[in-house]
Amino acid sequence: MGKLFGTDGVRGVYEKELTLDLAYGLGQAGASVLGRNAHRPKIVIGMDTRESGNALEQALARGIVAVGGEAVLVGVLPTPAIAVITREIQADAGVVISASHNPFQFNGIKFFDGLGFKLPDAVEDDIETIVLEKQAVELKEGGRISQLEKPEDLYLNHIKQAVKSDFSGLKVVMDCANGAAYAIAPAFFRSLGADVVVIGDQPDGKNINAGCGSTHLQPLQHRVVDEKADIGIAFDGDADRCLAVDNVG
Structure with a gap:
């Protein structure tokens, strides 16, 4: 290099x-x-x-x-x-x-x-x-x-061709790390019928990855339990990776 x-x-x-x-x-x-x-x-x-x-x-x-x-x-x-x-x-x-x-x-x-x-x-x-x-x-x-x-x-059309599923009845908590996924990720899951609760979706230019997202899972874990959700998903700042937690965090 x-x-x-x-x-x-x-x-x-x-x-x-x-x-x-x-x-x-x-x-x-x-x-x-x-x-x-x-x-x-x-x-x-x-x-x-x-x-x-x-x-x-x-x-x-x-x-x-x-x-x-x-x-x-x-x-x-x-x-x-x-x-x-x-x-x-x-x-x-x-x-x-x-x-x-x-x-x-x-x-x-x-x-x-x-x-x-x-x-x-x-x-x-x-x-x-x-x-x-x-x-x-x-x-x-x-x-x-x-x-x-x-x-x-x-991009959404590309993903939908790969994910031929109906998410109706699925409750998801999503931490978008105040980053690139903050708008598109919730929109995608909702378009497939999921009930989506979003955190880390208020970017201000300085709060990307700050105590949120895939490098800080605790807020997601707590919110999943509080919301009685089925799954939690946390993205990193540019949303090229994610981590998931189950219904008990």
């Missing part, structure tokens, strides 16, 4: 290790590598609920546009949703702005390929080399920023 990309993208404390200049450079370098041979890449950008997400999103998008790419913004959605949307709209890559289970001071930038999988190491190395060595890239006109309408529908 190089000096920027770890096992799960580029991460660090916002405005220290992970700056807006670095985000711009990653957007520019990523689009340049993916846009070789005169191709104009389309790159999906999603994020979790950290207060630094919007600024990093705009920096990434400006970098993509500077080299002639299209940045497709989808807003706050779980990491797996970005992977699915990238594939569904036939984008060249996807980017998630998140630091997963870490506190709000941290953030990260993770790339997916056009099929929604992690970029090959060789491609990450090419992007990293451009950024670290400050290599010049070809600036191109024609880039743009677009917004995908109702991107969550693409």
Whole structure:
């Protein structure tokens, strides 16, 4: 691995290790590598609920546009949703702005390929080399920023095709970690008939993973017992993993 990309993208404390200049450079370098041979890449950008997400999103998008790419913004959605949307709209890559289970001071930038999988190491190395060595890239006109309408529908439809179940009669307590799942996860379970009680669904930019979610199960355990629920589910900040407890917590 190089000096920027770890096992799960580029991460660090916002405005220290992970700056807006670095985000711009990653957007520019990523689009340049993916846009070789005169191709104009389309790159999906999603994020979790950290207060630094919007600024990093705009920096990434400006970098993509500077080299002639299209940045497709989808807003706050779980990491797996970005992977699915990238594939569904036939984008060249996807980017998630998140630091997963870490506190709000941290953030990260993770790339997916056009099929929604992690970029090959060789491609990450090419992007990293451009950024670290400050290599010049070809600036191109024609880039743009677009917004995908109702991107969550693409992900919800994908899940519903895999989960052909009726949750009627099931009472679920859900801890969304004040993160990326705070809206979409309860909506999905309710659409299948479940009675859903939600905690950790009031993100304010700073409370992601703070005493809640999959790294802090006690609030969920207590609420499951209090509500006489059948099951409890706790997500982490970007909702790419969850833990579950039974009806006795």
